[in-house]
Amino acid sequence: MLVEEIMNPDVITLxxxxxxxxxxxxxxxNRIRHIPIVDDQLHVIGIVSDRDVRDASPSILQKDxxxxxxxxxxxxxxxxxxxxVHPLDFVEEVASIFYDExxxxxxVVRDYKxxxxxxxxxxxxxLIHLTGTxxxxxxxxxxxxxxxxxLPEVASVFGKRKTNITSVLVYPFKNDPNYKILVFRIQTMNPMPVINDLRECGYELMWPNNMTGPKS
Incomplete structure (x- = not known):
């Protein structure tokens, strides 16, 4: 997913x-928290937050x-x-900027504007949409x-049931580089047949890890 798909193009500036x-x-x-500061060519030269403004505002005790x-x-x-960032940057790369900084x-700037x-x-x-929640x-x-x-090996188990997968995530298993966790979100009223199929194929389920049910 690209930044241009999630950005707000209607930006209020000063x-x-x-x-x-x-x-x-x-x-x-406008109930916003940040204002980009731009010059007459829409070049971003600064940014002001509500906190910056609040810190710079005078105390009520300093009326004069x-x-x-x-x-x-x-x-x-x-x-x-x-x-x-650029409109064609990947969202996950921008997420790391949010976290690191x-x-x-x-x-979001294109051609310096x-x-x-x-x-x-x-x-x-x-994130909510990417995870399917x-x-x-x-x-x-x-x-x-x-x-x-x-991944396609495990996904084929869902395919045999014609189960619609709405999202897939992959993340490490603790600190063990030999394993990883596949997280599926599937659209079905009854996940038990698929859960039983996965267990019969020898896969270890981390969630649900204590559910069994009738096969169908």
């Missing part, structure tokens, strides 16, 4: 000479200086330089040897 007061209004009225502080320009508080959002924004919420929404389904985890061809 210029570096906009004021903190303007940023407060934009954040409040409040108006003056709120008229400070955003270039005085914006973060820069800004890490950006502890970002809450990243601007802002074309969208990806937020933590966008990433979580995408957005549709009613049954969850099955199978421990398998880490060897070529094992």
């Amino acid at each position: 210029t570096p000479d906009a004021t903190i007061a303007e940023a407060l209004t934009v954040l409040h009225e 200086s409040a108006e003056k502080v709120l008229q400070n320009e955003l270039k005085s508080i914006m973060s820069h330089p800004v890490v950006t 502890e970002f809450a959002c990243v601007p 802002l074309v969208g924004m990806v937020t933590e919420k966008d990433m979580l929404y995408t 957005n549709v009613q389904s049954s969850h099955i985890e199978v421990k398998v040897p880490h060897k070529p061809g094992i």
Whole structure:
């Protein structure tokens, strides 16, 4: 999946000479947490978060200086330089940026111009869809040897039952490089026949690990 498939192309921006007061209004009225700061060519030159604005805003005990502080320009508080991504970057690569850098959002840039924004919420929404948890389904985890061809081998068990697989994930088995876990989500009202088939084929189920049922 590509960034352009999940990004929000309708991004609200401000210029570096906009004021903190303007940023407060934009954040409040649009219920957003970040504002990219751009120049007249839509080049991203900074970013301002609701926390930046809150930290820069005067205390209610400083009424005399409040108006003056709120008229400070955003270039005085914006973060820069800004890490950006491209619309054709893969979502999983962007997810690693969110994790490594502890970002809450990243601007999306094509030809040096802002074309969208990806937020933590966008990433979580995408994860929900990639894992298939957005549709009613049954969850099955199978421990398998880490060897070529094992995924289609296990998937053929579902195929014999004409069971629709809505998602497949692969992740390591603890710290043992000789095994991995295949996580299937399947659309069926009764997963027990498939579960029994997997056990009869000699596969070890991590989930469900204590269910048996009648064959059909």
